[in-house]
Amino acid sequence: MFSSARALLAAMTLVLCGAAEAAAAQTPPPLTAYSQLPAVSSVQLSPDGANIASIRRDAGSVRVVAMSREGEILASVDIGESQVRSVMWASNDHVLILSTSNQQVGGFRGRNLFLIGDILNVRTGRLVRALNDADISVYNFLMSYDRVVRNGRPALIVTGMTTHEGEYTGDPYLVDLDTGRGKRIGRGQSDTRFHLVGLDGETIARTAYDTESGRWRLSVPAAMGWTDIRSTTALLDTPGLAGVGRTPGTLLITDMDADGRERLMEINVATREEVEIDLPGSSTSTLSGPDGRLVGLGYIEDFQKYQLFEPKLERAWAAISGALPSRQLTITSFSDNFDQVVFHVQGSGEPGGYYLFDGPTSRLSLVRRQYPGVAPAQMAAVSLINYTAADGLAMQGYLTLPPGRDPRNLPLIMYPHGGPAARDYVGFDYTAQALASRGYAVFQPNFRGSDGISQAFLEAGYGEWGGKMQSDLSDGVKALVDRGVVDPARVCIVGASYGGYAAMAGMTLDAGTYRCGVATAGVSDLAAMVRSEESPGYRGRRNPTVRYWQRFMGFTNYNDPSLAARSPAQQARRLQGPLLLIHGRNDTVVPYEQSELMLRAATTAGKTNVRLVPLEGEDHSLSTAAGRAKELEETVTFLLENNPPD
Incomplete structure (x- = not known):
């Protein structure tokens, strides 16, 4: 492997689009260079490898x-305000554009994010909505999707939610790529979630x-x-259908064994015989070829790695990992014949970019960088830090150091x-890099429960x-x-989502460790959060989301006093130091009310150094450019005022 990779590298031409990077200026990039949504994302190859589709953000x-x-530009369509997430080629002439929509839909409790598909014909420029019409009543959001060739014609197979005679069933639909019209080709049941098609x-x-x-x-x-x-x-830990196995007539199942160990099982459909596939590492993902066949396994240690069963993919991986060492590399797309492969690259002087490898010519080219306002030389160095928690558990995290500063007695952002x-x-973490550019060391611990x-x-x-998951952070400090x-x-301490909870907990439950805190979309009241997930007739352990919260929070009922003891809003009287709350009003994961609860509790406790910044129209993931920038x-601004780096 090593010698063949070196031989390939010797013959490979490395082409970088544009002039060589100039030396970074002494002044850091503006914050907008970090907070902007990536200039390019979801770079995907057409099945024949001739064309590339991507999401572009400019001006x-x-x-x-x-x-x-x-x-050569084949088609370009303005998506406007839609929350576009990814693209996928549905044929050599059609691109499926996947967006999320925050809606309230009959049969579902409250507002939810639903996946919407639009189909772009790159030859005509026409855009149609998948399932805009069908031979039976069906919602036009997608539960699953895949490209197929049916009766000699390319098409989409999607799982849609049929609404017929008061029943809701997950059914497979054949979607015409030029009209978006769906035809139901099977009947699921009320609990059907996914259809795997060839x-x-x-x-x-x-x-x-x-x-x-x-x-x-x-x-x-x-x-x-x-x-x-x-x-x-x-x-919890529901099994999953990962695709077709390594040979025809087999399926791949992900599950847990009796000891809670992650497994990948290959099941023979005819004989029901199951064979366990050895996993190369933790949190293994699968790569499937155009026919659904398993062609590789991905896993993360400190860097993404792969065990590849397709020789052309194996050669491409050896080439790019050798040409771009000490970087985080991810295979994002490949042609049906595996001759062309797209990689996402970040870290070690690369602030996120997509590269195309062409196997027949051994040519590697840069498609586009995600953060063009941040020069490679302006990236802050990131290093692995190993440490030990108070109870002796081995821990690790990543330390980003501010460029040009002596790494001693630095201000820190947990x-x-x-x-x-x-x-x-x-x-490349845009928040960590932005904070480091302003003079802060930034520590990102993988606390227990990660x-x-x-x-x-x-x-x-x-x-x-709120227990050892929280003390793991102060042990890192x-x-x-x-x-x-x-x-x-x-x-x-700064964090979002669970990290937002940890920031509020750090300022209340762990008072004295942190000088100030910023909590974005954080949970402040554990019992109130769990109750918000319930619906009539769907309470307690009957609710899968509540089961998840119970696992990590460790409670059996809402009267458990430990919930209040671990809730920052319930412990607001213990707050020490200024706290900034930021929350999107359209958050469907952690309700906006969680930040309002914290603000009211702090005000009632006489704390005047807490402020809430609402992000209008923003979701949990900060999907809008305006929301991320604000x-x-x-x-x-808050950190510079309350913990100046100089």
């Missing part, structure tokens, strides 16, 4: 652009899940309808991630919300202080 506009590999458009399998009972089923077509070939009860079952890794480290590390966080990197008198500007 306030958001466009989906389809172009040839040589740069490239020929025939349904291979489907899954069903009853959220109340936790019953999950895998079914395949039979002579008389459908037959279940696998079923289980999983109130920046825990959301989730909590998520993780940070080496790469995913992608190990199953045991994830489970160590169960029941520790202590470790950096002991090493002389951080001034203990100049530490603030959130970062307010955060930096």
